[in-house]
Amino acid sequence: MKTQVIKVDALNPEIDKIREAALILARGGLVAFPTETVYGLGVNLEDKKAIARLYEVKNRPRDKPLSIHIAHEHDIERFAGDISPYIWRIINKFWPGPLTLVLRSRSNGNVGLRMPNNKIALSLLAEAGVPVVAPSANLSSNPPPKDADSVLKDLDGRIDLIIDGGQVELGVESTVVDVTSLPIKILRSGAINITMLEKLSQSKEVLFVCTGNSCRSVMAQYLLEKELKSLKKTSICVSSCGVSAIEGLGASSSVISLLKEEGVDAKRHLTVRLSxxxxxxxxxxxxxxxxxxxxxxxxxxxxxxxxxLLSEFADNIAVIVDDPIGKPQEGYRECYLQIKKLVKKVAKKI
Structure with a gap:
């Protein structure tokens, strides 16, 4: 077999070349491609013969599992289930990036998932149309390759295609973390700071929701942040959004004024729609x-x-917090004081 090498622009991958490689992958071929860490060796997970060939080509121990590489966050739930909020926070912080997560699979086993931060890799994974696993593109006893020449040196004549996207950005393998339970377990150190991962896994997040994310939820967010800081509860994050919010607007001027009395600056707040x-x-x-x-x-x-309901969580009583929009300043202050009282209870309870 002759291994084909094609050069692809790392910043603007040529779609015709990507589709050529994706077709080889889908049909059971072995395709080496760049990620931000090292070059990976992609293969169609659904093709048993291709998987067996991958293990043989790399001389990889059969008991060593393979991680699935994905192109989009929404692909996660295709393969994994029972994903706790702290896992989504880790994903939001580090993906796409050099982090492989071991999660509970939909078949009640475990599955490794990674979303690389590389345009060539993401384009290839999106175009392939099949689940792709991609260990490093080298013989198992050799260092992971940082460029196409290193892949060719190890695997020339043994694989179908190498996408040459130049030197990789990091040259260090991804950090592998088991997040199936707490505390999380670091299975392989890599490019991601372990302390940051552990901190996120130990955190909690409170989300406040109102209608437009310009008034009530903003008050609640900033007041809770202040209260948590005074209680030294540093592992709790606070956010807000609105079910009908128009994204990118500022907080109400009345809200900004009331929060300023608390020594809180809400001028930089931008509205976010519920998602x-x-x-x-x-x-x-x-x-x-x-x-x-x-x-x-x-x-x-x-x-x-x-x-x-905010009141339900804070006081075990279902009382609504009325929208002060359109009311005079006194109406805003009344709403503000109601939220402040409830938020103090939330801070102690959470």
Whole structure:
């Protein structure tokens, strides 16, 4: 066999070349390609003969598992289930990037997943149309390759194609972390700082939701952040959004003024619309009105068990926090004081 080598622009991958490589992958070929860490050797996970050939070509121990490389975050739930909020926070922070996560698979086993931060890799994975596993493109006893020449030196005549995207960015293999339970377990040290991973895994996130994310949820977010800081609860993150928010607007001037009295600057706040990704990352979701809870249940029924009225979570009493929009400043202050009282209880309880 003659191994073909094609040069691809690392910044603007030529789609015709990517599709040629993707077709080889889909049909059971072995394709080496660059990631940000090292060159990987891609193969179609659904092709048993191709998988057997991969192990043979690399001289890889048969009991050493393979990780699936994905192109999009939404591919995660295709392969993994029972994904806790802290895992989504790790994903949000480090993907795409040099991190392989071992998660619970949908078949109740474990599965390794990685989303590389490399345009060639992401284009290839997206075009392949099949699940792709990709260990380093070298003989198992040799150092992981950082360029196409190193791949060729080890695997010339043994694999179908090498995509030459130049020198890799990092040259260090991905960090591999078992996040199936706490505490997380570092299975292989790599490019990601372990301390940051452990800190995220030990964190919690509170999400406040109102209608436009310009008033009530903003008050709640900034007041809780201040309260948590005074209680030295540094492992709790706070965020906010609105079920009908227009993204990128500022907080209400009345809200900015009230928070300024607390020594809190909310001028940089930008409105965010409710999304599944935001809800995924939260451990608890606190809403202002029953309509907000109903809207989350309609859109994302799988998360309703972690959604509470703010008053329900703080006081075990279902009392809504009315929207002060359109009311005079006194109406805003009344709403503000109600939220402040409830938030103090949340800070102690969370």
């Amino acid at each position: 599944r990704e935001i809800v995924l990352r939260a451990d608890v979701v606190l809403v202002m009105e029953t309509m907000h809870k109903r809207e989350i249940e309609r859109m994302y029924p799988e998360f309703i068990d972690k959604v509470y």
